[in-house]
Amino acid sequence: MKKGHIIWLNGVSSAGKSSLTQELQKILPVPYFCIGQDTFTDIIAPCVSGYFNGIDGDSLWYMAVDAMYHTIKAYSDMGLNVIVDHVVLNQDDGKEQNLFNSCRDTLKNYPITSVKVICSLEELKRREVNRGDRDIGNAEWQVKQGLYPLDGYDVVVDTNEMSLQECAENICKTIK
Template sequence: MQRGKIIFLNGVSSSGKTTLAKTLQARLPEPYYWLSVDTFMDMTPEKHMSNDDDEVIKTISAMYRTIKVFSDMGLNTVVDDVFSVSQELLDECVEILHEYPVLFVHVTCPLEELQRREKERGDRTIGQAEEQLSILLPLDNTYDVTVDTHNDTIEKCADKIIELLDCHNNYTAFKILWKQRNK
């Protein structure tokens, strides 16, 4: 069975990952299942989230393994995540998925727009996006493609990603990150 493709969206809070994921689902001719770190975090009982970092790490690890299972079953996914602070989690994700068809997408927009979106949403900690900007991993910006959800429409960002999906030569970022990690 052919593995399902993985569109892995990485960007700070309020950068447009969720909107982009839903737009991709609507525009792609084949089904793509949306797996979001927020959904996985919401599954964890709140009383265990606030005082147990190990529970958070286990939850995120479970998401990476779920992505692998979907792909192994031939199911395409679009993943919405933010790699910040924990190099170990990025390393774990790369270890699990480096042999899979992962298109690693950096989702970005200017700080001023991130701040405006945070205020408009009302469900985010003000300043969270700015704080994440300086610690977004990978620090060397190893991505297959970067999209700017402020300077381009969300549809144009989706089209830029869709154009890359049919050529497996475009799926290199996780392989590069894997080689860097294992030098």
């Protein structure tokens, strides 16, 4: 069976990945499912004092992201196209990068278009405040951490400088 195409959006919080996903779903000529990090990490059982049945919150988060990575593969294996809405940061402990690299190795022969979604810090801050559902300062913290990987993307789109439609069209031109 032919593998489903994967569009991987990586950008900090409030960069416009979810809005861009919706725009892509409107203009792509075939259906794409959205697999979003928030969907997987928001379904974690609430931790009491940072733990749930002896498992710390960070470990639960990594388990959820690993499950998301397996889901991306499963969808593609079924011939289904997906847009991945994700934030992969360059963190000191290396856990997030190791998990991502493992996923990337697993998907190395899959049809993937990798997209770096950027936006000015000033606009990120404005969006955080206007949305009302964000932890203020999270985007700035993520910008300081930096995205992982830093480069090597198929396309970079700037949601501050370009409209969502222009960003989506640039991505569509790049799809392999």
